[in-house]
Amino acid sequence: MARHQASYRTLAKFALGLASLLLAAxxxxxxxxxxxxxxxxxxxxxxxxxxxxxxxLILAVGDASFTIALADTEAARELLRHLPLSLDMAELNxxxxxxxxxxxxxAKAENVRRIEAGDVMLWGSDCLVVFYKSFGTPYSYTRIxxxxxxxxxxxxxxxxxxxxxxxxxTMQE
Numbered sequence: 001m002a003r004h005q006a007s008y009r010t011l012a013k014f015a016l017g018l019a020s021l022l023l024a025a026x027x028x029x030x031x032x033x034x035x036x037x038x039x040x041x042x043x044x045x046x047x048x049x050x051x052x053x054x055x056x057l058i059l060a061v062g063d064a065s066f067t068i069a070l071a072d073t074e075a076a077r078e079l080l081r082h083l084p085l086s087l088d089m090a091e092l093n094x095x096x097x098x099x100x101x102x103x104x105x106x107a108k109a110e111n112v113r114r115i116e117a118g119d120v121m122l123w124g125s126d127c128l129v130v131f132y133k134s135f136g137t138p139y140s141y142t143r144i145x146x147x148x149x150x151x152x153x154x155x156x157x158x159x160x161x162x163x164x165x166x167x168x169x170t171m172q173e
Contacts, residue, residue: 056169057083059120059130059147064156067169068120071143075105075122079144084167087128091160095133101126109140118150119143130164132157 057068070076082101089097095115104125112121119131121141128144132154147153157164 056148057145058167058169060165060167061156061162064152066118066147066150066153066156068145068166069148070145073108073143075107075142076144078105079128080168084165086163086165089128089130089157089162089164091162094159095135096129096131097157097162097164098123098127098129101128105142107142109142111140112137112143116146116150118147118153120145120147130157 055070057070059066059068070080079101082103085101087099087101089099092098105122107122107125109122112119114136115121115131115134117132117134119129121129121131122144123129123139123141129141130147130153132150
């Protein structure tokens with residue numbers, strides 16, 4: 001019995017290490033991020049928004065949209081300079097979507113211990129991750145923000161890869 005438990009632990013460590021390598025390799029791919037202006041947000045509105053240093057963004061997935069409250073981190077502030085973004089986000093582990101930003105943000109990773117559905121984090125320095133399920137984790141991330149109401153997020157992002165856009169929140173939203 002003890003021999004089987006040790007084998008299971010070794011197998012679990014191997015699987016966790018493999019998943020970590022796959023995430024790192026996937027985020028090292030060529031950038032898929034495009035900085036496109038969503039047609040519904042006039043350039044003047046975007047400029048005013050950036051000047052006012054708002055702390056909320058909109059993550060749009062199909063017909064659904066979610067408000068992201070930004071964390072007070074240098075990486076979150078730098079992300080604002082890249083907005084708006086259109087990202088092809090890939091599925092990983094049945095709990096997150098990720099995409100390479102194409103250029104690094106100032107990372108200051110910390111062991112977050114627990115991921116909550118709606119967390120928006122940076123893996124490494126250029127991989128944006130949106131988590132749609134909650135779970136414990138030994139991994140370290142740089143906080144970008146949190147979706148204020150993640151109800152419906154898992155359904156909106158679905159089971160496979162998904163196109164999302166992230167843009168400043170306008171007065172109408």
